[in-house]
Amino acid sequence: MINPFKLYIDSFKGLSPESWMLAVVMLINRSGSMVLPFMGIYMTDHLGFGLKETGIVLSCYGFGAVFGSWFGGMITDKIGEFKVQYLSLFLSVPLFCLIPFFKTELSLAIIIFIQSSISDCFRPANSVAVTKYAKKGNLTRAFSLNRLAMNLGFSIGPALGGVLSTISYDFLFYSNAVGALLAAITYVWFFRNRKYRNEEEVLETKENADISPYRDGKFILFSFACFLFSVSFFQLLNTLTLFYKQEANLSQQGVGYILAYSGFIIVLMEMMLVQIADKKFRLQTTLFLGTLLCGISFFMLGFGTAVWFLVLSMTILCIGEIWTLPFMSTATALRSGVNNKGAYMGLLGIGFSLSFIITPFLGTLIAQNYGFTILWIGTGILMAITAVMFYFITPWMLGDKINQSA
Known part of the structure; x- marks a missing residue:
């Protein structure tokens, strides 16, 4: 057992x-x-x-x-x-x-x-x-450990800021x-005087040893899938809280409790779930499952506003997030070479940053004109499409590296 x-x-x-x-x-x-x-x-x-x-x-x-x-x-x-x-x-x-x-x-x-x-x-x-x-x-x-620390910090910071x-x-x-x-x-x-542990172990290929990520067609397609995921997922920070307040009629305190619960789930389960995925799943399977679970979580919101239902949706969203975000960084690290790793990580970050600009405007626009139900169903469908993209793009992009120990 x-x-x-x-x-x-x-x-x-x-x-x-x-x-x-x-x-x-x-x-x-x-x-x-x-x-x-x-x-x-x-x-x-x-x-x-x-x-x-x-x-x-x-x-x-x-x-x-x-x-x-x-x-x-x-x-x-x-x-x-x-x-x-x-x-x-x-x-x-x-x-x-x-x-x-x-x-x-x-x-x-x-x-x-x-x-x-x-x-x-x-x-x-x-x-x-x-x-x-x-x-x-x-x-x-x-x-995942770094992301865990970031989530803890974001929990502490706003509380002190208030x-x-x-x-x-x-x-x-x-x-x-x-x-x-x-x-x-x-x-x-x-x-200050630390030596890198594994820089010499990074596998170089002629395909991406010196290439700019902005000329790497396979990685650009992968980054586009990451961008689609980000535009959908980061409704968590704005549109979702408006939905809790306006449609589910939660108080500000109630909204805070659900968001705090999501942080608790991440801290409690992230490292454990990442280890399970590392041992049991291939990289493309983990990205597929994580993105699909996030899509199911948002899709559910179109069909209920009971508190237990919202908590269940948030739980599924947290598990999906854990099986997606850190593995995006892993895929990026495996695709890049020794001398262009920063540029690859930067392009991945641009997709996330763009989503912070687009998501608040796009999400509220759809909710205002068509209602939250259409927004959540559409988000779920977009996440499902993105999950399929991850499943096929990731092995195509990484080739033999997909079997490299991460």
Whole structure:
């Protein structure tokens, strides 16, 4: 009989000290991430912006994230992930401190664009670091550990931000700066003289040894599938909460409970479910199942609003997320070569960043014009199509590498 507790503990075993420390840095950095969840409230309540102006400024954050993913990936391949990560963290400190001094729509849009561009350079560089410090056979679990730390940080940050914002909104920005500074100091202290574990073990092929990901047709198609998944999935952050509030008639506290429950499921089950998928499924099968489960979760919302039904849907969504997001990074790492890994991770990140711009507008537009039922059924169908794309594109893209230990 399987012992779930032992399986959970075993899922953390064998990870390298560097993988653990990258997760600690991510946890510190994301625990200080208090600005974004409260930026809309800050602009409307504190600065007196209208909804249209607030939306424009928030869109600048998304455009900055797209630029940062591209530039961060490119520069990582030129100067190395270590320099990109510590520069991104250290430069974020003064930028967070400067934000409270910008009060007009134009000036705030500019500083938010610059700040998100610098901050998001961190992501592709961090992903490259995960691939280079992970022990052989532990790559996907190393990505999952990092994602686990990010989810924990995003749970801690907004909770602290809610308390600090009642005192002064300025504390949100200064706390973000402190979080970035502590993460930077911790990162430099531990990784300054570290040697990579497995850079020499990455398999090179003539097909992708030096090619730019922007000229890699197979990977572009895979990235497009990741983008479709992101546009659908990240309704979790905006359209889904509106549905809970307007259609399911949940209180703000009730919405918070369901979102907190999703975080709890991720923390409790991610490493264990990733280990099961690593041992039992092929990579394309895991991506197929994870994406399909996410589609089923959204599809269900078109047919019920009872609390137990919403909790069941969220549970399925969390399992699907666990079996999709970290394995996207694994597939990207396996496709890339030694000298272009940052650019590949950057292109993957661009798809996610674009979804942050498109999803809020597209989701609310469909819900307003056609209703939430059509939105959720359509999302489920799109997820199912994306799942099939993953199933066929992944082995075609990776070839023999799909059997490489991750």
